[in-house]
Amino acid sequence: MHYVTGFLRRGLPFSLISLLALLVANLYSAESVSSTNHRFEYHDDIQALALSLPDSFRHDQKLVPILAALTAGYPKALQALEIRSDQRLLVCLAGQKFIYDDGITKTFEQRLDNPDIKDMFYQTYPLTNPTDRLPKDFDPGRCRVEGLFMTLYGDSASAVARNCVVVEFCGNSVKFNARYGAAEALRAVSTDLTPLLAQKPELRSYVNKLAGTFNWRKVAGTGRLSNHSFATAIDLNVDKAAYWRWVSPTQLETFSRKNWPSEIIEAFERHGFIWGGKWWHFDTMHFEYRPEIIAYAKSAPARIPETQTAQP
Ligand SMILES: [Zn+2]
Structure with a gap:
């Protein structure tokens, strides 16, 4: 966003800037609507919860065993899964949300310093x-x-x-x-x-x-x-x-x-x-x-x- 406005200020006539600003605003409001997380409630059946997710999340072979392990370890903590607007999966545990897999490639030390849920089971x-x-x-x-x-x-x-x-x-x-x-x-x-x-x-x-x-x-x-x-x-x-x-x-x-x-x-x-x-x-x-x-x-x-x- 800062790159865009900086570029606009430097090189474009004002009317065009207004038009673009409007377009950006519209895009932003559309993003606001779609940024509502898509939520999948957990009802004591992890397989069913995993199956309720879109196809793109089902290929992760570790997801079900990790959710099962969290549920076995901390009974009643798991509440739901959510998909964020950036397509990151969130695990809702005990009233808080944690990123399941942040998609970042980490060194050994980075994994210790900034782990996601999946890293705990690396x-x-x-x-x-x-x-x-x-x-x-x-x-x-x-x-x-x-x-x-x-x-x-x-x-x-x-x-x-x-x-x-x-x-x-x-x-x-x-x-x-x-x-x-x-x-x-x-x-x-x-x-x-x-x-x-x-x-x-x-x-x-x-x-x-x-x-x-x-x-x-x-x-x-x-x-x-x-x-x-x-x-x-x-x-x-x-x-x-x-x-x-x-x-x-x-x-x-x-x-x-x-x-x-x-x-x-x-x-x-x-x-x-x-x-x-x-x-x-x-x-x-x-x-x-x-x-x-x-x-x-x-x-x-x-x-x-x-x-x-x-x-x-
Ligand atoms: Zn100790």
Whole structure:
């Protein structure tokens, strides 16, 4: 628009400018009418919802599994899909709208900084344990649409604090978000771990001193909010932890997760948590409640890619 008016001011007689301005105004009003989003309500049937979309949206093979994973992870959050005037699909979740696929080709870092809903499922979290070396930049679940988590759990430290309850976790009292089943899931992990720790006392050192749950803060070295901000992540004993920022870049390539107790990882995964140890950028004390990522992994079981190169 600025190019057009600038060009008009420089090179055209006034009457012609008026005519063009009128045409533009008419075009603009037509655009206003057509800019009303086309809405498709969700009625507990994702296949039917997908089938109600125009043909051009049906070829996306990930759409149905992603919507199913979001619905499994966050029951009752999905309300509708909308098609915007620019033909972008919006996912209406818990009263807000999120772009499904912005169509932008992103680098690894850009995907972390500005993900759309589809980017959150770019890599499939592997449910197999234990995990040894991983391909470079294999970080399933590390892409998070920040606005979605603000909508689900609270958009400020005080809002999240109001949603927190105290959970007894393996002898520790911790704050965790009560919304969307997060606190309940952490309680269930503790219930699963209790007999395990009685049977294998050597595992107690992982959970006898925790490094924290709720903390409204950015991920170290980034502008992105950590999932600890939403009180949906827990760090186990820091003495047992390995974190990618604490090692040299060459150690990232050779780092093995094999010595981590798979029983603990599996207990968390059973209740919708992902483990930071399954990221190439590892954070082995970190577990976060991401039931949509676990649901997606179950619907499309994936082996860990064997190549050492980043996926396109
Ligand atoms: Zn953490």
